[in-house]
Amino acid sequence: MSRLPLSGVRVLECASVIAGPYCSYMLTLLGAETIKIERPLQGDWMRRQGGDAALVAAGLGSTFLSCNAGKKSVSLNLKDPRGVQIARELAAGVDVMIENWRPGTAERLGVGFDAIKAVNPRIVYCSISGFGQDGPMSPRPAYDHIIQAVSGIMSVTGTPQTAPSRTGPPLVDYMTGLSAAVAVLAALRERDRTGEAQHVDVGMLDCAVAGMGSIVSAHVNGGVPAAPIGNAAASGAPGSGMFATQTSPLAVVANTEAQYAALCGVLGQPELLTDPRFREPAARKQNQDALRALIAARLAGRPAIEWEQLLAAAGVPCGAVRSVPELLAEQQVVARDLFRRLELPQQGRDAALTTAGFKLNGQRVAPEQAPPLLAADNESVLAELGYDAAQRRTLRDDGVW
Numbered sequence: 001m002s003r004l005p006l007s008g009v010r011v012l013e014c015a016s017v018i019a020g021p022y023c024s025y026m027l028t029l030l031g032a033e034t035i036k037i038e039r040p041l042q043g044d045w046m047r048r049q050g051g052d053a054a055l056v057a058a059g060l061g062s063t064f065l066s067c068n069a070g071k072k073s074v075s076l077n078l079k080d081p082r083g084v085q086i087a088r089e090l091a092a093g094v095d096v097m098i099e100n101w102r103p104g105t106a107e108r109l110g111v112g113f114d115a116i117k118a119v120n121p122r123i124v125y126c127s128i129s130g131f132g133q134d135g136p137m138s139p140r141p142a143y144d145h146i147i148q149a150v151s152g153i154m155s156v157t158g159t160p161q162t163a164p165s166r167t168g169p170p171l172v173d174y175m176t177g178l179s180a181a182v183a184v185l186a187a188l189r190e191r192d193r194t195g196e197a198q199h200v201d202v203g204m205l206d207c208a209v210a211g212m213g214s215i216v217s218a219h220v221n222g223g224v225p226a227a228p229i230g231n232a233a234a235s236g237a238p239g240s241g242m243f244a245t246q247t248s249p250l251a252v253v254a255n256t257e258a259q260y261a262a263l264c265g266v267l268g269q270p271e272l273l274t275d276p277r278f279r280e281p282a283a284r285k286q287n288q289d290a291l292r293a294l295i296a297a298r299l300a301g302r303p304a305i306e307w308e309q310l311l312a313a314a315g316v317p318c319g320a321v322r323s324v325p326e327l328l329a330e331q332q333v334v335a336r337d338l339f340r341r342l343e344l345p346q347q348g349r350d351a352a353l354t355t356a357g358f359k360l361n362g363q364r365v366a367p368e369q370a371p372p373l374l375a376a377d378n379e380s381v382l383a384e385l386g387y388d389a390a391q392r393r394t395l396r397d398d399g400v401w
Contacts (some may be wrong), residue, residue, distance in 0.1 A: 003284075004031025005360070009188070010094040011385040014078075014087070014111065016044040018067060018144070018170060019204060020100035020128045020375070022177030025067040027096065027184065029356045029365045034071040035090060035381060036372075040401055043075065043374040059374045060344060060351075067177075069342065069353045071366035072377035075401045082400045084110045087386050096184055100128040103138050117197045124187040124198045127263065128180050132203030142204055144170035151208035156215055156228050163228035176207040237287035239263055243296050245304040245320075252295075253317040258279070262314040266307075267298045340366040347374050375401060 006027055010178050021036075021044065028034045038044055043059055049270040050062030062249040074090075076083040088111065091097050097116055099106050106127070108111040113125045118173040127133055130142020137150075145166050148154050153172070154164035180202040187198035209216065214234070218224040231249075233240030239254030257398040264272045272278050272294065273355055284291055299307060304320035311318040327333060339352040356365035378401050 004029075004365075006031035009033070009096065011035070011096040011098065012094045013071070013098045014089050014106075015100040015128065016175035017046055017099055017100075018063070019176040019180070020098055021046075022067045022174060022232040023126065023128065023180035023202075024098050024186065025069070026178065026181040026356060028070040029367060032096070032283065035094070036068065036071045036073050037078075037087060037090075038073055038075050038374060039377070040075040040399060043073070047374065053059075055344075055347070055351075056398055060346060060347065060371060065344075065371050066354055067349050068371040070369045071372060073372040073374055074381050075375040076108045076380050077400050078111065080400050081110075082395060082398075086382070086385065086395075086400075087111050088115065088119050090381070091116045091123065094123070095188065096118070096124045096126065098126045098128065098180070098184070099232075102141055103127070103129055103133045113197075113199045115379040117156070121197055122191055124191055124200065126180055126184050126187075126202065128176060128202045130204050132206055133201045136148065137205070138203075139374050144173045144204075147172045147204045147208050151205055152212060152215075153208060156212075156226050159229050159230035160228055161288075166229075171211070172204055172208045175211050176202060176204045179210070180208045200364060202392070208280060211258060234283075238284050238291045239295065241292070242321075243292075243299045245299050247303040247305070248321040250299060250304045250307055251319045251321065252299075259316055260284075262316045263295075263311065266310050266314045266316065267295065267296065269298060330342065332398060337366070340364075342367060342370040344370050345376065 009027070009032040011024050011032045013020065013034055013036045015021050015024065016038075024034050024036070036044070044064055047059040047061050048056055050056050051063065052062065053062060055065075076086055078084055078087060091111065099111070107115070112197040113127070116123050116125055123352045127172050129138070130140055130147060131137040140227075148166050150163070151172070154166055157163060157167060158165035180200065185204060187200050191198050215226050219226045231242035231253075232337050233253060235253070235255045237253075237255045239260050240252060242249050242251050254263040254264065261273060262272055272291070274281065278284045278291050308320045322330065338355055339386060340355055341350045341352050343350045351370070353367050353370070355367070378396075379392060382395070387395070
């Protein structure tokens with residue numbers, strides 16, 4: 001893409017782990033120039049997380065690789081007044097600053113909203129935290145699985161026997177990062193309209209509750225108890241859910257009458273359309289155990305992929321459960337260009353990096369540069385701020401970076 005939508009936008013990221021970095025990663029993929037401030041010698045905690053020992057030793061752990069491509073890395077000791085001064089100088093020249101410390105930490109360090117607004121009256125300042133900037137829980141630290149627990153997500157995940165369970169991927173982190181990116185884009189529009197600084201407050205709990213919208217609404221507005229239902233379809237339709245096959249389980253949706261009729265046709269069981277127990281939706285619901293047993297017996301006779309192809313061709317929504325290796329080999333993933341391979345700095349190898357979950361004008365929004373080594377850009381960034389070689393050397397020798 002010759003010119004990305006956020007070309008010319010500059011972002012300063014003071015964040016670690018996933019939620020904050022994923023927010024700035026989305027902005028970076030859309031063309032923003034992002035400078036990531038990290039702790040000297042240590043960097044983002046995620047640099048040391050991942051299975052490949054060589055990459056972990058280089059500070060390029062697999063989790064770090066997943067949401068830091070295309071950024072610049074500047075290490076700064078924000079407990080040193082000189083580090084704080086440099087952070088303020090950087091903030092004075094950007095459009096967006098993102099931080100994910102606990103509420104009050106940025107202010108104590110001297111880089112809170114008011115301090116940054118004083119040097120940059122047009123800043124969009126995004127604060128990401130576990131519980132938001134106010135409320136009785138706001139001072140608490142939080143991670144994805146903490147919020148999954150507090151938000152009720154775990155209470156409705158799994159079966160009545162296995163709940164509470166956490167989701168496999170850290171979905172709250174990603175929901176929070178995406179929500180923050182949307183909020184930042186809205187704040188940029190408002191900033192451009194009014195010329196005034198904007199403070200975005202994103203709580204992980206807020207995002208998790210938003211992601212629970214249908215379940216919470218059913219509980220509050222529909223009188224439906226929020227409870228774990230395992231792999232049963234949320235619709236409750238007897239013809240929908242997860243069924244065993246000769247190979248992997250198969251997810252099937254037959255919510256509508258047309259879908260149910262098509263399912264019966266593919267299964268070669270037209271009698272399920274005329275049997276008084278299953279002819280009408282109400283009767284079907286009343287006799288769902290018997291219906292599901294008949295569907296399950298037929299599906300058990302073939303591999304999941306064969307059923308998937310047959311049902312999809314008939315217009316029945318379905319999907320065979322795939323492992324991660326099977327997903328990566330799937331032609332749909334290849335066709336949609338969901339990963340971009342880029343050479344890693346000083347490693348003599350490349351890595352598969354995740355892209356944005358959308359295309360713009362037919363082109364995948366993807367990283368163009370690999371994730372940086374820790375402090376890879378200190379020299380160039382500080383030089384741009386006007387620090388000469390002797391000053392940079394002194395700052396390095398004194399542990400400021």
